[in-house]
Amino acid sequence: xxxxxxxxxxxxxxxxxxxxxxxxxxxxxxxxxxxxxxxxxxxxxxxxxxxxxxxxxxxxxxxxxxxxxxxxxxxxxxxxxxxxxxxxxxxxxxxxxxxxxxxxxxxxxxxxxxxxxxxxxxxxxxxxxxxxxxxxxxxxxxxxxxxxxxxxxxxxxxxxxxxxxxxxxxxxxxxxxxxxxxxxxxxxxxxxxxxxxxxxxxxxxxxxxxxxxxxxxxxxxxxxxxxxxxxxxxxxxxxxxxxxxxx
Ligand code: 9D3
Numbered sequence: 001x002x003x004x005x006x007x008x009x010x011x012x013x014x015x016x017x018x019x020x021x022x023x024x025x026x027x028x029x030x031x032x033x034x035x036x037x038x039x040x041x042x043x044x045x046x047x048x049x050x051x052x053x054x055x056x057x058x059x060x061x062x063x064x065x066x067x068x069x070x071x072x073x074x075x076x077x078x079x080x081x082x083x084x085x086x087x088x089x090x091x092x093x094x095x096x097x098x099x100x101x102x103x104x105x106x107x108x109x110x111x112x113x114x115x116x117x118x119x120x121x122x123x124x125x126x127x128x129x130x131x132x133x134x135x136x137x138x139x140x141x142x143x144x145x146x147x148x149x150x151x152x153x154x155x156x157x158x159x160x161x162x163x164x165x166x167x168x169x170x171x172x173x174x175x176x177x178x179x180x181x182x183x184x185x186x187x188x189x190x191x192x193x194x195x196x197x198x199x200x201x202x203x204x205x206x207x208x209x210x211x212x213x214x215x216x217x218x219x220x221x222x223x224x225x226x227x228x229x230x231x232x233x234x235x236x237x238x239x240x241x242x243x244x245x246x247x
Contacts, residue, residue: 111140
């Protein structure tokens, strides 16, 4: 898989390239990341990348010509990669979209800065537009990192254990269950007994029940989107009964 990111701030990506699971995937060649700075595709003395909006108002826009020249260079190296613009106006990025991107041979991201880019560049060149949620950032670099991170961890051979990926599929669309490590007691708080029992069927059932219960408490809309099997329904009812008694 290859990623190409068009950005005025390529340094943003240094930590990602060098650290942890993403760093390793890049070092192993499972993923290739090329960074393209439109400033290197300017033709004027001052290497101008921004200009004022027609109609006036605050802020600047990214100039079209440097972006066009950059895109031409990127497309010559990644002719089959769809072009994704990162913007607050995009469709909200989800795990399902991460799974789709993970099936591709590559994606080209345009990380905007300032107030964004000229609409005609979007019309002519951009295939899709993604947001990472309803809050205001200063540009598309962090969204590009978030999306690449979500996609790279789905690629075969990237996560240490195949189990991590399988595990995810059982609990797809649910919040995670609580986790515990040593010691067994902290300031009077005990690890739930079932986790010390060695009974793996009981442990898996407890974890699924906790995941269902926490999703019901904290993110009920996720449950509505997902639906429940009869077993999950029964486990959730059990959670709700004991939660109701606790209140
Ligand atoms: C006048 C309104 N503008 C500033 C408050 C709109 C605006 C322009 C550019 C708001 C944010 C940005 C920069 N953001 C992104 O490039 C971005 C983004 C985001 O801010 N939130 C969530 N997802 C994304 S993807 C790209």
